Amino acid sequence: MNRIDTDSRPPFSSLNGRRPEDLFSDLPTPCYIIDEKQLRKNGEILSSVMKKAGCKTLLAQKAFSNYDFYPLLSEYLTGTEASGLYEARLGAEKMPGKEVHVFCAAYRDDEFRDLLEYADHIVFNSIGQIKKFGAAAKENGKSVGLRINPELSTQEGHEIYDPCASGSRLGVTREQWNSQITSETISMLDGLHFHTLCEQDSDALELTLSAVDAKFGDILSLPQISWLNMGGGHHITRPGYDIPKLEKCILNAKRKWNTEIYLEPGEACALNAGYLASRVIDIVQNGDISIAILDASAACHMPDVIEVPYTPPLYGAEEGRKGSRYCYRLAGPTCLAGDVVGDYGFARELQIGDVLLFGDMAIYSTCKTNTFNGIPLPNIWRMDKDNKLKRLTDFGYNDFKMRLGSV
Numbered sequence: 001m002n003r004i005d006t007d008s009r010p011p012f013s014s015l016n017g018r019r020p021e022d023l024f025s026d027l028p029t030p031c032y033i034i035d036e037k038q039l040r041k042n043g044e045i046l047s048s049v050m051k052k053a054g055c056k057t058l059l060a061q062k063a064f065s066n067y068d069f070y071p072l073l074s075e076y077l078t079g080t081e082a083s084g085l086y087e088a089r090l091g092a093e094k095m096p097g098k099e100v101h102v103f104c105a106a107y108r109d110d111e112f113r114d115l116l117e118y119a120d121h122i123v124f125n126s127i128g129q130i131k132k133f134g135a136a137a138k139e140n141g142k143s144v145g146l147r148i149n150p151e152l153s154t155q156e157g158h159e160i161y162d163p164c165a166s167g168s169r170l171g172v173t174r175e176q177w178n179s180q181i182t183s184e185t186i187s188m189l190d191g192l193h194f195h196t197l198c199e200q201d202s203d204a205l206e207l208t209l210s211a212v213d214a215k216f217g218d219i220l221s222l223p224q225i226s227w228l229n230m231g232g233g234h235h236i237t238r239p240g241y242d243i244p245k246l247e248k249c250i251l252n253a254k255r256k257w258n259t260e261i262y263l264e265p266g267e268a269c270a271l272n273a274g275y276l277a278s279r280v281i282d283i284v285q286n287g288d289i290s291i292a293i294l295d296a297s298a299a300c301h302m303p304d305v306i307e308v309p310y311t312p313p314l315y316g317a318e319e320g321r322k323g324s325r326y327c328y329r330l331a332g333p334t335c336l337a338g339d340v341v342g343d344y345g346f347a348r349e350l351q352i353g354d355v356l357l358f359g360d361m362a363i364y365s366t367c368k369t370n371t372f373n374g375i376p377l378p379n380i381w382r383m384d385k386d387n388k389l390k391r392l393t394d395f396g397y398n399d400f401k402m403r404l405g406s407v
């Protein structure tokens with residue numbers, strides 16, 4: 001690997017000046033490395049908010065579900081949030097004794113019974129679903145919630161991540177509430193839930209809470225409503241996030257509605273707590289573009305790079321093609337023409353065999369991998385506080401084959 005200057009940007013700050021070649025050059029690539037130190041830093045920030053604002057915080061497992069780290073995170077968090085039966089089960093099994101909340105856009109008959117075994121808080125997405133499943137949830141002692149849609153978009157040009165976009169299926173609007181609610185349904189409700197943010201600061205939460213108050217303040221004031229879940233998308237652990245404003249929002253909401261407050265961030269729990277190490281396996285030239293083909297794939301190992309889309313931070317390199325003498329397009333080994341991670345500028349020429357380290361690869365990465373083209377799954381490693389590495393997985397041919405046919 002080429003020697004490069006130390007990269008101290010937030011996705012790499014937890015390396016404390018240690019260079020990737022010193023830490024990871026013996027690891028078979030591609031592989032993910034989850035950094036315990038950064039997970040702890042995030043946990044400490046979240047638990048300080050919990051203490052100061054008196055709220056509860058859940059890990060949204062859709063973003064990060066590497067359960068080997070649940071014991072560590074459970075030192076800080078109230079429990080887990082799930083998107084359905086399997087995540088609820090994982091949360092119950094791997095954070096025993098902690099709360100398990102679940103929200104799903106629509107529950108299936110055949111999974112709901114099982115869900116009752118694992119979840120303690122069940123959030124419904126429609127009044128029709130409460131009418132169908134609410135009684136069973138109550139009979140089994142569950143706390144029942146309804147997701148509301150305050151219809152306030154606080155992000156632009158990002159409809160895929162905006163539950164308040166027009167025509168959204170996520171959450172009950174006040175109009176739907178007014179036309180469908182019955183006193184029997186209201187009597188089943190213990191809490192309300194909203195999730196409208198994505199990688200946002202607390203000013204967006206403040207605006208959202210005004211909309212929640214305007215549309216659903218009367219419901220939140222009902223004496224039976226004992227909790228309000230403010231969803232995820234709060235980028236609390238990002239340097240520069242306005243934490244005092246978040247705490248103020250929570251304290252105001254608690255006071256106004258006399259409810260318990262839950263947050264369920266995914267990204268903020270594991271922000272900057274993981275890396276994807278990859279090696280250059282070939283370099284090709286097409287016109288003025290130099291293309292380094294990696295053993296990691298955007299399509300298989302960092303699908304958000306294509307879906308969001310975004311260019312992930314790379315240790316010691318600049319994103320984009322501006323100015324740098326050595327510019328490379330980094331691309332994956334699959335047949336997909338668009339399997340491209342991005343263009344980067346380097347301080348020196350790349351060589352076949354160089355190890356490249358992508359940052360912020362703990363979230364929406366290991367939980368979204370696939371084996372398209374028969375590309376192997378990267379193993380997952382744990383890096384402890386002393387930078388000691390331990391392999392957690394042993395993926396191979398069977399992990400590709402088992403999802404495709406008879407066993």
Ligand SMILES: Cc1ncc(COP(=O)(O)O)c(C=O)c1O
Nearest residue numbers: 060063195232233264265266267
């Ligand atoms: C209902 C719900 N809660 C929590 C989250 C976690 O969001 P984030 O990882 O952005 O904090 C999401 C993400 O889509 C969500 O849909």
